[in-house]
Amino acid sequence: MKKLALLLLFCSVAGFAQQDAQYTQYMHNTITINPAYAGSRGVMSIFGLYRTQWVGLDGAPETSTLSLNTPVNNSLGLGFSLVNDKIGPTTENNFSADISYSIQTSAEAKLSFGIKGSANVFSLDPNKLAMEHQGDPMFSNFKNKFAPNVGAGIYYHSDRGYIGMSVPNFIQTDRYDDNDYAIYKEQINYYLIAGYVFNLDKYEMIKFKPAAMAKMIEGSPLQLDVSANFLFNDKFSAGVSYRWSAALSAMAGFQVSKGMYIGYAYDHETTGLKNYNSGSHEIFLRFEFMKGYSRITSPRFF
Numbered sequence: 001m002k003k004l005a006l007l008l009l010f011c012s013v014a015g016f017a018q019q020d021a022q023y024t025q026y027m028h029n030t031i032t033i034n035p036a037y038a039g040s041r042g043v044m045s046i047f048g049l050y051r052t053q054w055v056g057l058d059g060a061p062e063t064s065t066l067s068l069n070t071p072v073n074n075s076l077g078l079g080f081s082l083v084n085d086k087i088g089p090t091t092e093n094n095f096s097a098d099i100s101y102s103i104q105t106s107a108e109a110k111l112s113f114g115i116k117g118s119a120n121v122f123s124l125d126p127n128k129l130a131m132e133h134q135g136d137p138m139f140s141n142f143k144n145k146f147a148p149n150v151g152a153g154i155y156y157h158s159d160r161g162y163i164g165m166s167v168p169n170f171i172q173t174d175r176y177d178d179n180d181y182a183i184y185k186e187q188i189n190y191y192l193i194a195g196y197v198f199n200l201d202k203y204e205m206i207k208f209k210p211a212a213m214a215k216m217i218e219g220s221p222l223q224l225d226v227s228a229n230f231l232f233n234d235k236f237s238a239g240v241s242y243r244w245s246a247a248l249s250a251m252a253g254f255q256v257s258k259g260m261y262i263g264y265a266y267d268h269e270t271t272g273l274k275n276y277n278s279g280s281h282e283i284f285l286r287f288e289f290m291k292g293y294s295r296i297t298s299p300r301f302f
């Protein structure tokens with residue numbers, strides 16, 4: 001009975017959270033969900049993000065992301081990512097490598113195909129559980145559970161817009177299985193993303209970029225994020241985002257220098273959880289390294 005009660009406790013913690021790590025500024029962090037994005041910006045790009053979700057709620061998710069992607073030549077791109085996701089007593093570290101191949105479909109657009117190989121290391125800290133008997137050997141099996149996976153994606157993009165579809169993980173895995181209980185099953189996640197940049201004045205000083213992401217998980221409601229950003233003088237951006245039946249967000253970003261961009265987002269929960277937390281915060285930095293002949297020719301910020 002004690003074992004079953006502890007399993008149910010852990011199941012409630014894991015089931016309370018989203019499947020994959022969640023991002024409000026998904027349009028800047030595409031490489032983590034779509035391997036075909038690798039190298040699409042035309043320069044080496046290093047991206048770091050930190051997200052603290054549902055601040056004030058004990059055991060709420062915290063996510064740290066570090067990624068690098070770069071073109072190898074006009075057709076090939078490479079990417080590498082590390083995602084650290086903490087929820088309650090659990091920690092997941094996901095390492096992934098991406099390769100993309102692009103076909104020039106017109107003077108302005110490319111169609112890219114990508115493959116992602118990843119490894120997930122899952123662990124649970126029993127010291128964060130209120131166990132009746134400390135040192136229960138049952139929990140010694142929760143540390144460093146290794147699970148490999150593979151994913152794929154396609155990404156059509158031009159100087160002005162993009163649309164992409166991806167499945168980061170094709171293999172459905174059990175985060176913990178002691179041959180009697182599979183208490184947390186990682187479902188397959190399907191992503192559809194799209195965005196575009198519009199000029200709002202003839203001098204191209206103000207630009208409007210709507211974006212959307214649909215996330216589908218078997219057995220769960222469709223998750224839909226829509227956003228509207230404005231870019232001023234190719235330097236400062238501001239906008240809002242709405243996660244359907246979940247959160248309303250404010251976003252801002254600044255092009256500090258030619259190769260450095262910083263962004264921030266704040267989420268206000270619209271569900272019953274708003275009574276138990278003070279919102280979510282997300283901040284990222286992007287560094288880009290350009291050769292003498294390299295430049296980003298489009299005004300897009302995705």
